[in-house]
Amino acid sequence: MPRIFALANQKGGVGKTTTSVSLAAAFAEHGKRVLLADLDPQAGLTTSLGFAPEQLEHTIYEGFTGVSELKSLIIPTQVPNVAFIPANLDLAGAEADLIGEVAWERTLKDALAPVLNDHDLIILDCPPSLGVLTTNALVAADTVIVPLQCEFLALRALKQIQSIVTKVRRKANLELKVRILRTLYDSRTLHGREVFEEIARVAGDELLATYIKRTVRFADAAAAGKPIVLYASDSEAAQAYRELAEELNI
Ligand SMILES: Nc1ncnc2c1ncn2[C@@H]1O[C@H](COP(=O)(O)OP(=O)(O)O)[C@@H](O)[C@H]1O
Numbered sequence: 117m118p119r120i121f122a123l124a125n126q127k128g129g130v131g132k133t134t135t136s137v138s139l140a141a142a143f144a145e146h147g148k149r150v151l152l153a154d155l156d157p158q159a160g161l162t163t164s165l166g167f168a169p170e171q172l173e174h175t176i177y178e179g180f181t182g183v184s185e186l187k188s189l190i191i192p193t194q195v196p197n198v199a200f201i202p203a204n205l206d207l208a209g210a211e212a213d214l215i216g217e218v219a220w221e222r223t224l225k226d227a228l229a230p231v232l233n234d235h236d237l238i239i240l241d242c243p244p245s246l247g248v249l250t251t252n253a254l255v256a257a258d259t260v261i262v263p264l265q266c267e268f269l270a271l272r273a274l275k276q277i278q279s280i281v282t283k284v285r286r287k288a289n290l291e292l293k294v295r296i297l298r299t300l301y302d303s304r305t306l307h308g309r310e311v312f313e314e315i316a317r318v319a320g321d322e323l324l325a326t327y328i329k330r331t332v333r334f335a336d337a338a339a340a341g342k343p344i345v346l347y348a349s350d351s352e353a354a355q356a357y358r359e360l361a362e363e364l365n366i
């Protein structure tokens with residue numbers, strides 16, 4: 117059985133998509149067969165892999181509605197060993213389609229079942245909300261990685277996620293684990309250092325020792341349509357994601 121990670125935080129701009137793609141590339145370097153799935157109607161992951169969302173005819177939305185088997189929606193990427201299920205704005209309709217269905221929160225888990233054997237790792241990149249799509253990811257995952265930007269209000273977002281995780285554990289996924297990743301860390305500011313330490317205190321056992329510093333290298337990599345691990349292979353940022361992959365140990 118593959119490990120399944122969900123990258124979730126209802127705040128946008130905290131590094132969910134960057135971490136999804138960078139982590140995928142870091143695991144793929146070790147020969148792991150990785151499946152990345154874009155669960156955000158804004159399709160940041162799809163774009164960052166070099167696809168034009170609005171030109172895609174078949175997307176993960178069809179997997180949610182049952183129109184297509186998930187397997188038929190998987191496409192290759194430029195990154196060796198990384199396969200992908202894209203999204204576009206169609207996915208914004210999934211919420212309305214699923215709510216009211218029986219066991220709507222298991223839709224993704226059930227859809228993934230037939231492809232589990234083809235991958236060593238599945239990474240689900242969630243939208244910036246805690247609605248139907250993120251709940252589906254939390255039910256399907258074994259571990260939710262919560263990126264927290266080392267800035268004001270980071271911990272408020274964490275509280276809301278923890279309360280959803282508690283509900284998901286109680287009703288659908290008893291074994292769901294939480295790991296907290298500090299992102300966009302700027303050690304030059306006192307504020308950055310204070311939040312960095314505060315997250316560590318609050319996160320306790322859930323804290324990942326690896327953290328990701330703020331650097332312009334990510335913007336450069338995104339513009340080039342490549343994960344940082346390939347774009348700037350020797351950079352500190354690429355190295356940080358390799359360390360993260362090691363710490364997550366699949
Ligand atoms: N460690 C980092 N340092 C600098 N910029 C980053 C870093 N991580 C992400 N970014 C940039 O911040 C923006 C938001 O990141 P993204 O991963 O898309 O967040 P989310 O998916 O949570 O909305 C993107 O432009 C991305 O390139």
Ligand SMILES: [Mg+2]
Pocket residue numbers: 132133134156160161242
């Ligand atoms: Mg995103």
